[in-house]
Amino acid sequence: MVHLETDIFIIGAGGSGMYAAIAAARNGAKVIIADKSMIGRGGATIMAQMTTAAALGDEEPDHWTMHLEDTLLAGRGLCNEELSSVLCKEAIDRIREMDDWKVGWARKNGKITGVGAPGHRKPRCVYVDFLNTGPAVAKCLRTQIVRNAEVTRISGLLITDVVVEDGVVVGAVGFNLADQTPVTIAAKAVIIAAGGLTRLYSRNSASANMNGDGYAMALRAGAELIDMEFPQFFPIGHLAPRLVGMDPIMWDPFRYKLGGRLRNAKGEEFVHEYGGQDEGKYLTTRDIISYAITKEEEAGRATSNGGVYLSFEHLLEEELRSAFGPVIDRLAANGIDLTKRPIEVAPIAHYHMGGIKVNSRMETSVLGLYAAGEAVGGANGANRLSGNALVEAFVFGERAGRFSAIYATGKQRGWSNKSGIRHLDSLNNLISCKHSDDPEHAELGQIWAELQNLMWQNVGVLRTGLKLKKTLLRLRSIRENLEEVTPAKGQAFNLTLQDWFDLRSGLLTAEAVTLSALNRTESRGAHQREDFTETKQSFERNQSISLDRNGSLNSRFVTSKNFSELKNAR
Amino acid sequence: MNEMKDRVTITVKRGAQNEEPHFEVYRVPYREGMSVLDAIMWIRTNIDSSLAVRYSCINANACKECMVMVDGKTQYACTTRLLNRDTTIEPLSNKVLIKDLVTDIVPPKENLHFIVKNIPSNV
Numbered sequence A: 001m002v003h004l005e006t007d008i009f010i011i012g013a014g015g016s017g018m019y020a021a022i023a024a025a026r027n028g029a030k031v032i033i034a035d036k037s038m039i040g041r042g043g044a045t046i047m048a049q050m051t052t053a054a055a056l057g058d059e060e061p062d063h064w065t066m067h068l069e070d071t072l073l074a075g076r077g078l079c080n081e082e083l084s085s086v087l088c089k090e091a092i093d094r095i096r097e098m099d100d101w102k103v104g105w106a107r108k109n110g111k112i113t114g115v116g117a118p119g120h121r122k123p124r125c126v127y128v129d130f131l132n133t134g135p136a137v138a139k140c141l142r143t144q145i146v147r148n149a150e151v152t153r154i155s156g157l158l159i160t161d162v163v164v165e166d167g168v169v170v171g172a173v174g175f176n177l178a179d180q181t182p183v184t185i186a187a188k189a190v191i192i193a194a195g196g197l198t199r200l201y202s203r204n205s206a207s208a209n210m211n212g213d214g215y216a217m218a219l220r221a222g223a224e225l226i227d228m229e230f231p232q233f234f235p236i237g238h239l240a241p242r243l244v245g246m247d248p249i250m251w252d253p254f255r256y257k258l259g260g261r262l263r264n265a266k267g268e269e270f271v272h273e274y275g276g277q278d279e280g281k282y283l284t285t286r287d288i289i290s291y292a293i294t295k296e297e298e299a300g301r302a303t304s305n306g307g308v309y310l311s312f313e314h315l316l317e318e319e320l321r322s323a324f325g326p327v328i329d330r331l332a333a334n335g336i337d338l339t340k341r342p343i344e345v346a347p348i349a350h351y352h353m354g355g356i357k358v359n360s361r362m363e364t365s366v367l368g369l370y371a372a373g374e375a376v377g378g379a380n381g382a383n384r385l386s387g388n389a390l391v392e393a394f395v396f397g398e399r400a401g402r403f404s405a406i407y408a409t410g411k412q413r414g415w416s417n418k419s420g421i422r423h424l425d426s427l428n429n430l431i432s433c434k435h436s437d438d439p440e441h442a443e444l445g446q447i448w449a450e451l452q453n454l455m456w457q458n459v460g461v462l463r464t465g466l467k468l469k470k471t472l473l474r475l476r477s478i479r480e481n482l483e484e485v486t487p488a489k490g491q492a493f494n495l496t497l498q499d500w501f502d503l504r505s506g507l508l509t510a511e512a513v514t515l516s517a518l519n520r521t522e523s524r525g526a527h528q529r530e531d532f533t534e535t536k537q538s539f540e541r542n543q544s545i546s547l548d549r550n551g552s553l554n555s556r557f558v559t560s561k562n563f564s565e566l567k568n569a570r
Numbered sequence B: 001m002n003e004m005k006d007r008v009t010i011t012v013k014r015g016a017q018n019e020e021p022h023f024e025v026y027r028v029p030y031r032e033g034m035s036v037l038d039a040i041m042w043i044r045t046n047i048d049s050s051l052a053v054r055y056s057c058i059n060a061n062a063c064k065e066c067m068v069m070v071d072g073k074t075q076y077a078c079t080t081r082l083l084n085r086d087t088t089i090e091p092l093s094n095k096v097l098i099k100d101l102v103t104d105i106v107p108p109k110e111n112l113h114f115i116v117k118n119i120p121s122n123v
């Protein structure tokens, strides 16, 4: 066993976790940051190829309040306006700060340049060429923490639980993936920066590590979640032909720069039938396009792979090359010539609007517990604008780091030698349990597959009460029986122990999404009910989820403060 | 029988650091264009979840965690296409083996045990 001590402990080293580490350290704290994958590589941040939004106003006039208006409009009445305004305002500071750190934002005539995107009235989406925003950002932030003597980085450390005593966070528990060494960390404050949940869906753009650990850890620690019914479906995820070496959401930048046309299997354009606008331009928001494609599929007008066509055949080779140079070669290596054939696309789970409930200091309802990045809910309401997620990671990461460091100043660590015993015991039980003698052991893999299919089929783009109810029952029963499923034998890099903990989080998080979706008997943004198609004024409220002592999830609707109230309060 | 025709034979070198390595053979359903990582993930989901492998981004070739030897050549498992013929997958030969396809590629300063040894006063 290993015991570590620090001021601030950060779970997850994506954009939000790394920014939090930088901010906590410059506000005087010692930091340990851990990732179950490798520092800076495991999550969505390094995979984000496109853009990030900030109202810099360098190229043409823009203002953060305009960015805010766009964000609130897209959020369909559910944004926590305080969080949204912090996001839009401080996005500018973070983008400029990273510019100072030489992240490499694309420039025109010496000025940081931006592109447009659906829902943004100004071309404020900045990027690093070519399709390199995420990798550049991850490298830039990693370099900052590597240089910082106050920050200790640990790769391959999976955190299972945040430890809370008498209502106050005292640290966390986890294990070293390479050899199953149990690890306890005493800390004055803990930041959950563990990213999203899209791996819960069989069609997703997720990395292997995005299975809702952060949400589940927060629930078990006694914190509340909000807006869990709103995972975002990215409408034009790559479906066919099989493409390797590219991120499945790669067609978005193509749409920004080149338009492209969506057609069903009969060759007809259809987006306008669902209240959108297409005509070779990229103007319609994600929720509407996801809905339109799913409806076309239902009506039997999908391709044999279950998607629709996206075509750039009307463009010239030179136009494609000047917009995407090296990417065109990567496509060619996959046997794809866009001037000759369309590709097939379909919605995939891509991001989570919901998450841990925090105030603008990123404090959860549990003293000493903070959250940041995609793990946080509220800033994007029922639908997120593209480009708003990376800046959410930077802005909320910086805030979580800063405010947790201020909170920790002058405090003592609350860890005693009894702390974390309960969590350690259950970890040790799993490690030393009587393992299945069957060397061919794929039970955990099969449960994962079932979970992902359940979520995609029943809690995906189009939902009905009946399917949601059935799913909820099934998820509960798998969750209750998980104790009986054992990891395989062996200490060295035993992935089945990780599978078990991933499932434990995944099942609880999936249940939170399903319960929330069942209770919201209306349609709004990314949540579309076939049995309740109207958007209802009475549901312009947020749903909050908590875990009770018996391990059951409870939901209640709350009215979040709107902006005018906040302004008056100031 | 038809089903077996659409399967391809994958041989994986397995074993942890202090064990005698052995080769295990799997028959994996073949789909045109699939990656070597797709095959490994299929084995983990359907036959043996204890097969150890390191990967994160699955498709994006962003995380660079998935390097293995495919038929003797160093490759990213997620971007190497599986060919419709017998294929052998082994761990990197120039790195310290941890288990099966996983080798030690973590920067030393980010390794738990290194930190415990070298940063004793992590206060």
Ligand SMILES: Cc1cc2nc3c(=O)[nH]c(=O)nc-3n(C[C@H](O)[C@H](O)[C@H](O)COP(=O)(O)OP(=O)(O)OC[C@H]3O[C@@H](n4cnc5c(N)ncnc54)[C@H](O)[C@@H]3O)c2cc1C
Residues within 6 Å of the ligand: A011, A012, A013, A014, A015, A016, A017, A034, A035, A036, A037, A038, A040, A041, A042, A043, A044, A045, A046, A047, A048, A049, A050, A051, A052, A053, A133, A157, A158, A159, A160, A193, A194, A195, A196, A205, A206, A207, A209, A210, A213, A214, A247, A248, A249, A350, A351, A372, A373, A374, A375, A386, A387, A388, A389, A390, A391, A393
């Ligand atoms: C393919 C893709 C493309 C995208 N493109 C864009 C884009 O162009 N623009 C945009 O604004 N947004 C984009 N997004 C969304 C955006 O990338 C994410 O919302 C954002 O990067 C989240 O950052 P984060 O730090 O909160 O989480 P992540 O970057 O996901 O990091 C979370 C980290 O936590 C670790 N972790 C999880 N659980 C544990 C645990 N139990 N113990 C230890 N560590 C743990 C994970 O391994 C991971 O490294 C994209 C997302 C994807 C998937």
Ligand code: FES
Residues within 6 Å of the ligand: B055, B056, B057, B058, B059, B060, B061, B062, B063, B064, B065, B066, B076, B077, B078, B079
């Ligand atoms: S899995 Fe990320 S590069 Fe291969």
